[in-house]
Amino acid sequence: MHPSLRFALRRFAVGALILLAVSLLVFVGCEILPGDVAQVALGQFATPESIRALHQQFGLDRPAPLRYLEWLIGILHGDWGMSMGTKVPVAQLLGERLANTAMLAGATTIVAIPLALALGLLMALRAGSRFDRAASVVVLALSATPEFLIGTLAVMLFSVHLNWLPAVAQVTFGGGWAALARSLLLPVITLSIVVAAQIARMTRATIVNLLDLPFIEMATLKGVPRRRIILVHALINAVGPIANVVALNIAYLVSGIVVVETIFAFPGVARLMVDAVQARDLPVVQACAMLFCFAYVVLILAADLLAVLFNPRLRRGIHPDGSAG
């Protein structure tokens, strides 16, 4: 079998194992979470009888291992169960939120990643120049600024004072494409700033590091122009690390932007998970957690495969440290 294929298959298997392990952790985590769905659902009016009635209705009176197995088998059949709070299938609850999140993450990716790569490359091309130093300071500052600050400042300026853009990303009730784009603009800008700053920094650092290696020195001695060295020789070798940073950032856009979703009242999956935890709606919590892990596993897997394809040493089945794989 071709080494790359074997590598890919092995990674697929490892990914599946990780997801299985995560499913167990997620389930156990939900079990030991203090608080109880019935108690929360009934609020200040809860009585022992009504709590018991709800428990029976949800099947929570049955042993945990049995419930885990049922849940796992359900997932494998594509059945995520029913939300305890809303009595609708989890898949339905998740579906729309996931579409929203995909829209926001997609738009941010399209804006932020080319921007970040271009900026990183420019900085690397002119490493040490005044432009590089100024850009480095700005990018460092932006990547260290929490997104709630950037988001809130943007809202204060563009929504409250200038009244150009809506303060909340209301994507729920119709309004057409123009309204949708307008309401997405501020969250996309906020997220793009944070994500692009980080990727640009990593791109610059990776390439500048590579420039110290002997093969670049060799190319320089042979008289290859600096632009060509960076774009052809260095960049190909930098694909692995950069792909990893990009993958991590996209995964973050899918699962970790609860703060931005909250500031802009954007109905995405991260907020759904937090709400579900508060409501102790465990089927929804479990589905979100699995989904997020799945996103991480798939994206990291894609980044690794990309790294292998672009790295001849890995392609021949040899680890970067030189040992045979």
Next chain:
Amino acid sequence: MTKDEARNGNGTVLTRRAFNQAALVGGIGIASGAALLGAPQPARAAPTRGGLLRVATHTQSTNDTFDTAKYIYTNDYIRGTSVYNTLTILNEKGQADPELAESFEPNDTATRWVFKIRKGITYSDGAPLAMDDIVYSIMRHKDAKLASSAKPLVANIKDVKADGPDTIVIDLEAPDVDLPIMIGTFQFGIIKNGTTDFSHPVGTGPFKVKEFKPGVGTSFTRNPNYWKSGKPYVDEIELFYILDPVARANALLSGDAQMVTDLRGTAIDQVKSSEAFAVFTTPCPRYTSIQAATDRPPSNNRDLGLALTYLIDRKRLLDTVLKGQGVIGNDHPIMSTSPLYNKALPQRELDLDKAKYHFVKSGFGTAKLEIDVSDAAPFSADIGQLIQREASRIGLNIELKRDPADSYWNVVAGKRPFTAINFNPRPTYNMLLNLAYRSGAVWNFSHINDPALDKMIDDARSTPDAAKRLEIYGAIQKTIYDSGSIVLPCFLNYVDGISKKVKGLVPVPVGNLSGFNFADRVWLES
């Protein structure tokens, strides 16, 4: 709109007897005038039709529901009052006005109430309102198999039955002079007999559901066949959620919502100083307290609890933390604006001498006293800090523990010696006392076990004589005041932000934005 206009608009007149009852009984009534302080005066101009009203609220839950038995959040109440009607409706004095019922009367012992139902009411789908629907809407909460949040409310209801085509008779286990108020509670929204699927709710209310997305939002369109002629005024309502207080204020100020609930801190000043927006205030008996679990040491030490009551500067809490949006409390759950308030009890104030006296008497010494606070009880951390600082001046060593909000009510509240507690207003003080101060009640966080208090709570509900009731409520307040089990420094106003174009809201003291019931009251000035 004033109460009188509403009544004329409904084309109804209360019987004299029923009106007297309404005026005399429990309610969380607020002395006249006080309710309107700081609130925009209701405009007298004629309401205008049309427009889209966008409302952003401060709670969000994937448990959003139209099932009256599953209501627990603000949003459930707002959605409920938009689509369903109740037999009665609360006015700004906390009394019951007629709604689907055009009149109601008790028998002499207040163990049986007769509701005359308005004729010719139809659902938004055209079906006529039947008496069986009303029976079902109330009695379903008694079904043992149904986990209903209204179960404690219906415990006293023995039976509900139809008596002819337009009369409902409710029989009670024990007398209750406040029944018309309770039956106007959100959980008693009227639904069709036998309804179990609430995904496409149908009611007799002012709006129909257009889109319902749990945890995200709900949109409504006007019910053209609504039985109140000319109402509702607005064409559409969009209800959605903004959890972050700053984002909520920004959404109001940028025009993305015309009404937002629960403004806090500097946002209140920001909205006040703007030209196009106003703060809508509802004084009400909502409170955050520090309560002692009286069934365990060290909090069963009455003197220790009493020492705490003298260790908080209530005026300072009201002015600095609450920005003036509240009413000072006197360590029992009845507000000074209520006709039931016991004026004979001296107002507790910051008093280090008295605090020291009780502290020394308690013999607690230099040990650390833990108080649990949480975001689950609004402003509890501020209250804790105020107490902590004064306590250090008499040598009482307090440690504040901040607990996470999401499991607070199940894991912490009432389960540790001193914990912060929060109660939203109940339509009557008696309902609150039953829920929170009766021996063995689920939400009796202080674990007060006092048969004499239980008897007084029962008597207060069943005594028709107003003077006697006043006396009983006075004694209840004194018992709680002297128990050393509760520090209740301030009642917390509901503070909402609205566009000045929004008209018709009245402060109903059970919740935000007209007691969560604005759908057929509100209009937009064009």
